[in-house]
Amino acid sequence: MWWARLKTAGARPVDVASLVALRVAFGVLALFGAVRFLANGWVDRFFGIPTFFFRYEGFEWVPVPSEGGITTLFVVMAMSAVGIIVGWRYRLSMAAYLVAFIWVELIDVTNYLNHYYLVTLLGALLLCLPLGATPSSTKRWRLTPEITEVPAWMVWLVRFQVGVVYIFAGLAKAGPDWLIHAQPLNLWLSSRTDFPLIGPLFEHHATALIFSWAGFLHDLLIPLLLLWSRTRALAFAALVGFHAMTHLLFNIGMFPFIMTAAATSFFEPAWPRRLLRRLSRGAWQMRPTAIKVWQSPRAAWTRTAIAIAAIIFCTYQVLMPLRTHLHDGDVLWHEQGMRWSWRVMVREKNGTVTYRVKTAESHREKYVSPLQYLTPHQAREFSGQPDMIVALGRHIAGQWRARGFDDVEVRVDALASLNGRPAIPLLDPDADIAAPGTRGLDPAWIEAGPTTAPPIRLPIQLPARVPRSHTRSTGDDYVDVTP
Amino acid sequence: MNTTSVLRAIAALTFGTATFACGGSSGPSAAFLAGEEARRAILTDIADSVVNPSQAEFVLKTESLVTAVETLAAAPEDAGAATAVRAAWAGAMDSWQEQEVLQFGPAGSAVGTAGGKGLRDRIYSWPLTNTCRLDQETASGGYADATALAVAAANVRGLDALEYLLFNTSLENACPINAEINSSGSWAALSGPEIRTKRAAHALALAKDVRDSARALQAAWTGANDFRAEFVEAGRHVVYHSAQDALNAVSNALFYLDMEVKDVKLGTPLGYSNCTTDLCPEAFEGHLSFRAKPNIEANVRAFRRVLSGADTTAAARATPRHFYALLTAAGAGGLADRMLDATDRLETALGAITTDLASAVFNDLPAVEAIYGQLKALTDLLKTEFISALDLELPQRADGDND
Numbered sequence: 001m002w003w004a005r006l007k008t009a010g011a012r013p014v015d016v017a018s019l020v021a022l023r024v025a026f027g028v029l030a031l032f033g034a035v036r037f038l039a040n041g042w043v044d045r046f047f048g049i050p051t052f053f054f055r056y057e058g059f060e061w062v063p064v065p066s067e068g069g070i071t072t073l074f075v076v077m078a079m080s081a082v083g084i085i086v087g088w089r090y091r092l093s094m095a096a097y098l099v100a101f102i103w104v105e106l107i108d109v110t111n112y113l114n115h116y117y118l119v120t121l122l123g124a125l126l127l128c129l130p131l132g133a134t135p136s137s138t139k140r141w142r143l144t145p146e147i148t149e150v151p152a153w154m155v156w157l158v159r160f161q162v163g164v165v166y167i168f169a170g171l172a173k174a175g176p177d178w179l180i181h182a183q184p185l186n187l188w189l190s191s192r193t194d195f196p197l198i199g200p201l202f203e204h205h206a207t208a209l210i211f212s213w214a215g216f217l218h219d220l221l222i223p224l225l226l227l228w229s230r231t232r233a234l235a236f237a238a239l240v241g242f243h244a245m246t247h248l249l250f251n252i253g254m255f256p257f258i259m260t261a262a263a264t265s266f267f268e269p270a271w272p273r274r275l276l277r278r279l280s281r282g283a284w285q286m287r288p289t290a291i292k293v294w295q296s297p298r299a300a301w302t303r304t305a306i307a308i309a310a311i312i313f314c315t316y317q318v319l320m321p322l323r324t325h326l327h328d329g330d331v332l333w334h335e336q337g338m339r340w341s342w343r344v345m346v347r348e349k350n351g352t353v354t355y356r357v358k359t360a361e362s363h364r365e366k367y368v369s370p371l372q373y374l375t376p377h378q379a380r381e382f383s384g385q386p387d388m389i390v391a392l393g394r395h396i397a398g399q400w401r402a403r404g405f406d407d408v409e410v411r412v413d414a415l416a417s418l419n420g421r422p423a424i425p426l427l428d429p430d431a432d433i434a435a436p437g438t439r440g441l442d443p444a445w446i447e448a449g450p451t452t453a454p455p456i457r458l459p460i461q462l463p464a465r466v467p468r469s470h471t472r473s474t475g476d477d478y479v480d481v482t483p
Numbered sequence: 484m485n486t487t488s489v490l491r492a493i494a495a496l497t498f499g500t501a502t503f504a505c506g507g508s509s510g511p512s513a514a515f516l517a518g519e520e521a522r523r524a525i526l527t528d529i530a531d532s533v534v535n536p537s538q539a540e541f542v543l544k545t546e547s548l549v550t551a552v553e554t555l556a557a558a559p560e561d562a563g564a565a566t567a568v569r570a571a572w573a574g575a576m577d578s579w580q581e582q583e584v585l586q587f588g589p590a591g592s593a594v595g596t597a598g599g600k601g602l603r604d605r606i607y608s609w610p611l612t613n614t615c616r617l618d619q620e621t622a623s624g625g626y627a628d629a630t631a632l633a634v635a636a637a638n639v640r641g642l643d644a645l646e647y648l649l650f651n652t653s654l655e656n657a658c659p660i661n662a663e664i665n666s667s668g669s670w671a672a673l674s675g676p677e678i679r680t681k682r683a684a685h686a687l688a689l690a691k692d693v694r695d696s697a698r699a700l701q702a703a704w705t706g707a708n709d710f711r712a713e714f715v716e717a718g719r720h721v722v723y724h725s726a727q728d729a730l731n732a733v734s735n736a737l738f739y740l741d742m743e744v745k746d747v748k749l750g751t752p753l754g755y756s757n758c759t760t761d762l763c764p765e766a767f768e769g770h771l772s773f774r775a776k777p778n779i780e781a782n783v784r785a786f787r788r789v790l791s792g793a794d795t796t797a798a799a800r801a802t803p804r805h806f807y808a809l810l811t812a813a814g815a816g817g818l819a820d821r822m823l824d825a826t827d828r829l830e831t832a833l834g835a836i837t838t839d840l841a842s843a844v845f846n847d848l849p850a851v852e853a854i855y856g857q858l859k860a861l862t863d864l865l866k867t868e869f870i871s872a873l874d875l876e877l878p879q880r881a882d883g884d885n886d
Contacts, residue, residue: 114886190813191874193518194718194725200518253884344886348874352866354859367755367855369746376879383866415863422818423867457872458814461515462524 010153013293015270016131016145019155020087023131025261026122027084030097033119033254034077043070045377046111047104052373052395054109054388057440062106070107073100087133087143094127109388110381114344115255118165122262125161125313129154130294148288151296153310158265160314163223165259168321168342170220176453177332177346179216182208183419183454184348190457192249203459218242226266239263250345333418333426333449335385351383351416351426355396360407368396384416386426390433390441397434410434419454519718521812522726525805527715529733530704532804533788535711537581538701544575545694552649552690556683560676565649568686569772572649575693576642576774579607580781584739584789587732588710588722589703595879597732598710598722600703605696608637609768610747614647614657621648621681622656622664622673626688633692640692648686650771654678727874734806734870735878737786741862742878744782748775749855752844762848764841773839779854780833787826796823806873815872822869825861832857 037043048067055062065073077100083093098120105116130150133143177183186208193199201207218238225235243256264271276284297303324337331338332347355368370379370392382388393410400408409432415423424447427433431445516524551571555564582590583603591599604611616639620626632640647657656662656670664670673681704710713722717729750756751766752775758766767775787794792804800823803811810819832854836843843851870877 113884115884187871187874191727194727203518251885255884255886348871350867350871350877352863362761364852367750367753367859369750369756371742371746372756376877380877413859413863415867417867417871420815420868420871423863455814455872458812459517460521460809460812461517462521462808462812464514464516464524 010151010156011296012152013149014152014155015273016147016150016294017272018265018267018269019126019129019131019150019158020145021272022158022261022265023087023090023126024085025264026126026258027081027086029254029257029261030084030101030119030123031078031081034074034081038071038074038078043067043074045375047107050108050375050378052378052392053107054378054382054391056106056109059106062103064107065103070104073104076100077104087131087145088135090132091127094123098123098127108378110378112339113253113255114342115253115258117340118255118258118262121317122158122161122258125157128309129158144289145292147292147294149291149293151294152269154294155265155269157310157313158262159223159227161317162259162262162265164317164321165262165342166219166223169344170216170218171321172341172343172346173212173216173219175330177419178212181419181454181456182212184346185212185215186457187348187420188250190459195249203457205456205458215242222263223266226263229268232266236263236266246345252345255344327443329446330449333416334443334446335387336443336446338385347419349384349416349418350423351414352423353379353383353389353392354413355393356411356413356429357396357400358409358411359400359405361405365411383414384418384426386414386446387441389414389427390445393433394440408434418450420457421450421452421454424450519726521809522730523715523717525809526717526726526729526733528792528804529789530711530715532792533785534585535701535704537578537585537785538697538704541575541578541582542694542697542701544571544578545690545697547571548575548645549687549690549694552683552687556680556687559679559683569649572642572645573772573774573777576646576769576772577777577781579642580778581785581788583607583743584782584785585736586739587729587736588714589700589708591732591736597728598713602696602700602703604637605641606693606700607642608640609643610766611638612643612647613638615659615662617644617647617685618656618658618670619662619664621678621685622669624681624684626685629688632688640689641696642693645686645689645693646769646772648682648689651682730809730873731875733789734873734875737789737865738862738878740782740786740858741865744779745855745858745862748779749851749858752840753851753855755855762844764844767839767841770841773841775840776833776836780830783826783829783833787823790826791819791823796827799823806869810869810872813872815868818864818868818872822861822864825857825864829854829857829861 044067047064047070053064077097080093080097080100083089084097101116101123102120105111105120130147132146134146136142136144173179178185182205186205189202189208189211192202195202198207222235222239222242225231226239240260243260246252247256268274273287297306321337321341321343324331324341327334327336331341331343332349353370355370356365357368358365370382373392373395374382382392389412393412397408397410411429411431412427412433413429414426416426417423426447428445428447431442432438433445515521548568548571551564551568555561555568558564586592586603587596588598589600590603591597591601592603593599593601613636616636620639626632638644654675656664658664658670660666702708704714710722713720714729717723718725723729723732746756748768751758752763754760754762757763764770768778769775784794787799788805790805791799791807793799793802799807800820803819807819807823810816810822832850835853836847836850838846840851866877869875
């Protein structure tokens with residue numbers, strides 16, 4: 001019975017306008033993102049300068065284009081984004097955008113960002129939806145949607161995608177570090193005391209605790225509050241405020257904008273028409289000239305295939321973030337199942353890695369700095385992630401073997417500090433991570449994570465007068481250091 | 484006020500109410516400084532007790548160096564003058580090595596350092612010294628052209644170039660056989676005394692150039708441009724967005740101990756990088772003057788001063804200042820103490836070697852490796868807990884987005 005009701009509700013035609021608005025917003029952000037990447041010279045920094053790339057397992061075959069090739073891919077992204085915005089050759093544009101985007105993302109794991117993953121999923125979803133536009137029969141310059149009404153399940157899928165991100169981001173915060181110790185927010189906020197008006201409060205642990213709980217409750221509840229019409233407007237206002245704060249406080253790029261745009265899908269599907277009508281005080285009626293309802297495929301097997309694809313998509317969305325529970329310990333420490341799980345901004349992890357290489361020819365171990373192979377950006381990203389540490393170790397072993405050394409053994413001193421705790425070994429310093437017969441990271445090499453609570457960062461208070469330099473004068477006279 | 488500031492203010496007004504209600508007053512008492520003001524106080528202290536005295540001392544040392552080189556130039560065959568000029572050079576180098584750890588603001592690279600003017604490279608560009616070019620200039624007398632010298636590449640000027648001219652007793656040149664000064668016979672035509680005379684004159688030109696650069700660096704901090712104001716009032720001017728930003732610049736400079744001292748000054752000679760044999764002692768800094776160890780000691784001394792505002796651990800603990808004070812006030816006093824202890828151990832390891840490092844790698848390799856080990860222990864703290872506790876960024880991290 002419920003299945004029949006669900007099918008009926010899902011098949012109900014709804015206005016395509018909200019999805020078209022999302023398509024336009026996606027295109028605008030995609031265009032901005034591509035232009036920003038080129039304008040900032042990041043092609044060179046992230047792809048031109050590095051000599052070693054961390055490849056995704058199973059995607060090592062993806063070719064690494066030259067710097068010019070990467071630039072071309074970003075140009076393709078920008079041009080495709082224009083097609084996405086206007087809706088012309090929509091699917092071709094979206095497909096081209098996704099191919100270029102995914103290609104670039106697959107080159108180096110250190111460039112992984114949760115919002116890049118979201119762009120990929122959202123783009124793939126939008127690609128499957130009938131959101132294209134065609135030139136009007138009377139005015140060739142004017143593009144009108146090919147479809148004006150779509151079944152409700154299409155809107156539901158988008159909402160599901162958005163909801164999954166928030167709920168798993170909320171669940172990721174459900175731990176003592178975040179909810180009890182307010183870390184890492186306590187660390188991050190305390191350095192942003194220059195923030196207008198409320199900056200001085202950021203040094204206080206209580207502020208971080210309030211922000212931590214607000215973030216946790218926001219992420220966990222916002223999909224539900226957006227679904228309920230009575231709370232929707234208020235919830236959206238809170239969402240905009242939340243993302244505005246994260247944008248202003250943290251360097252998280254396009255993520256706040258993407259999430260804000262995607263969250264509009266929770267509004268009643270005709271909201272763009274109503275908004276434009278209201279903004280134009282009725283001048284724009286914004287009614288479609290003709291109703292064109294999306295027709296589901298006639299063949300039963302096609303309909304079944306679509307249903308199965310949707311179920312697989314949703315199941316994947318749920319299982320992927322949960323896969324970390326196959327591993328013991330704290331995912332923030334061992335990082336297994338960390339990627340593609342919407343654990344956004346939940347850890348401050350700083351590591352240091354030094355390899356120790358021993359060969360049959362040498363009587364002593366030699367220290368090898370990762371900076372011989374990585375850019376500072378790559379080194380920063382990889383230093384807390386065991387799989388990448390092992391990958392570079394194996395690469396180093398390969399390089400030494402290629403130079404003619406025999407019996408190359410690579411061990412690693414990898415220390416990491418999680419959420420301000422004292423740094424402890426992340427990997428077994430005695431394990432030969434490049435031993436013949438091993439393939440990638442052996443989870444047994446990962447050391448047990450920290451067991452102590454993270455420290456609380458206290459508000460800094462310094463005496464207004466400090467002693468004159470010990471280094472240049474023997475006197476102990478005091479000097480006012482107030483600037 | 485730019486767009487971001489306006490947005491920040493709007494967001495703060497809109498969403499700060501609840502925080503105000505719950506957070507209560509944050510104002511420190513009049514006897515204490517908090518937040519940005521506390522950081523600015525630290526910056527002021529670093530500028531006035533470390534940067535400015537170091538620069539003033541270095542200017543004096545370079546003036547003494549010029550005087551000594553003038554004496555040598557007047558009597559190139561005078562062994563006493565040669566000894567005196569080497570001592571003067573060592574004094575200047577000692578002083579400069581402290582400033583190697585202070586490469587923020589005008590001393591820093593013109594590309595990539597906030598407020599950077601590239602003055603460091605004009606004063607000292609090791610390991611980029613081009614000894615063949617120096618010999619060519621010596622032979623041709625090109626050094627006499629002050630205009631050309633003012634725009635010369637960093638690798639033919641500075642204290643490293645001076646080291647080559649003042650400490651190199653060989654009458655051979657460093658160029659390949661097919662280089663012009665060898666193929667034309669212009670070098671071979673010079674007698675020993677002529678070479679020494681020309682080297683002394685060349686050294687005088689370079690010493691004056693170093694002195695002028697030292698003065699320029701000092702003037703950049705205190706003169707009309709007044710970088711000190713930018714630094715101590717960070718967040719109110721243009722170079723630094725906030726006091727935290729300026730503090731991050733100082734923190735970046737401290738990483739000299741990791742990227743330069745550990746990885747280059749020790750890592751390369753110990754055969755860990757850029758060395759195709761088991762050891763590369765010729766890669767030690769100052770291998771002509773045998774000053775690799777004093778240089779590292781000066782680097783560590785400056786690191787300690789920036790870290791704690793004192794020359795000894797006892798003095799630092801007695802009166803917390805600089806990063807030590809910040810860490811202690813932030814509740815990370817344990818880390819601050821461990822950093823001082825690690826610095827002590829590093830100095831002890833350095834003190835355990837009584838010869839120059841190039842000899843020590845053959846006579847007592849474990850002792851040199853122990854220095855590396857202690858450096859690693861200290862810089863491991865720097866790269867992990869230190870930047871975590873104060874929410875600082877690692878140096879040279881490319882701009883980009885998080886999460």
